[in-house]
Amino acid sequence: MTPSLLAGKTALVTGGVSGIGQAIGSLFAASGAKVIIADLSLPEREAPADCGVGPGWRCDVSDEASVAVLAERIARVEKKLDLLVNCAGVPQSATPIDTMTVDGWDRIMNVNVRSLFLTTKHFLPLLKTGGNAAIVNICSVVGVRPKAGLAAYSASKAAAIATTQSLALELAKDGIRVNGINPGATETPMLSGFTHGQQVHEVVGSFANQIPMGEIIRPNDVAGAALYLASDLARLVTGAVINVDGGRCV
Numbered sequence: 001m002t003p004s005l006l007a008g009k010t011a012l013v014t015g016g017v018s019g020i021g022q023a024i025g026s027l028f029a030a031s032g033a034k035v036i037i038a039d040l041s042l043p044e045r046e047a048p049a050d051c052g053v054g055p056g057w058r059c060d061v062s063d064e065a066s067v068a069v070l071a072e073r074i075a076r077v078e079k080k081l082d083l084l085v086n087c088a089g090v091p092q093s094a095t096p097i098d099t100m101t102v103d104g105w106d107r108i109m110n111v112n113v114r115s116l117f118l119t120t121k122h123f124l125p126l127l128k129t130g131g132n133a134a135i136v137n138i139c140s141v142v143g144v145r146p147k148a149g150l151a152a153y154s155a156s157k158a159a160a161i162a163t164t165q166s167l168a169l170e171l172a173k174d175g176i177r178v179n180g181i182n183p184g185a186t187e188t189p190m191l192s193g194f195t196h197g198q199q200v201h202e203v204v205g206s207f208a209n210q211i212p213m214g215e216i217i218r219p220n221d222v223a224g225a226a227l228y229l230a231s232d233l234a235r236l237v238t239g240a241v242i243n244v245d246g247g248r249c250v
């Protein structure tokens with residue numbers, strides 16, 4: 001680890017209370033960044049919660065009013081935002097398409113895709129201020145290698161990839177890099193959400209069997225790629241989507 005890789009940078013990590021987002025927040029803080037967490041699971045208060053790595057605010061990233069309030073709160077304290085990591089997401093328990101509800105479809109699309117639009121839109125003024133910002137969107141291997149029963153989730157992640165690449169082109173003139181990461185099956189609480197009520201430890205083996213390198217992805221594996229994309233090591237990398245998947249997408 002390079003403790004100073006993100007020195008002087010302020011980072012907002014959505015979904016930073018659990019799993020991949022928590023690992024990214026911890027690694028960014030250890031690399032010198034000031035980290036702010038936004039997560040639906042935090043309590044709604046006038047003052048931020050202590051998330052260990054930094055202050056945490058309750059925010060529903062699928063809701064424009066909630067994101068706008070968060071942007072106002074952060075703009076009161078921070079002069080600039082250097083890093084935005086869009087990690088909040090929800091899974092889909094394998095669902096035959098004829099039993100999928102419209103509400104279920106919309107929730108997955110709103111949390112996994114609309115959120116990227118809302119956070120980018122509302123934090124753009126702060127991101128532009130520093131002159132050297134980076135956005136990292138956590139997408140998924142199923143955005144390019146869909147799975148049966150996961151139509152909504154796969155569509156949401158394909159849209160997240162396309163959104164990432166379109167924004168990379170649009171925001172290049174502002175010096176803002178926009179990249180994505182496609183994790184393969186990763187050992188987090190979300191993994192059980194793709195099953196029918198099984199616990200994470202019960203399904204790790206079957207997910208690992210689908211990965212050429214034979215190992216489940218760990219949150220820190222994804223955090224390492226996020227650190228690279230967020231840092232100045234990647235200063236001319238934009239529109240890239242890195243697979244952290246043990247070879248599953250090849």
Ligand SMILES: NC(=O)c1ccc[n+]([C@@H]2O[C@H](COP(=O)([O-])OP(=O)(O)OC[C@H]3O[C@@H](n4cnc5c(N)ncnc54)[C@H](O)[C@@H]3O)[C@@H](O)[C@H]2O)c1
Pocket residue numbers: 014015016017018019020021038039040041059060061062086087088089090091111138139140141182183184185186187188189190191
């Ligand atoms: N775990 C996997 O196998 C895997 C694989 C590929 C991609 N991903 C993606 O990685 C990201 C992180 O997933 P994870 O595995 O760490 O899951 P997780 O369930 O451990 O963490 C997700 C976090 O997002 C938060 N969240 C959910 N809805 C929110 C909302 N509307 N507003 C704000 N916060 C919200 C949750 O409270 C939670 O803290 C997601 O985008 C997910 O789709 C996960």
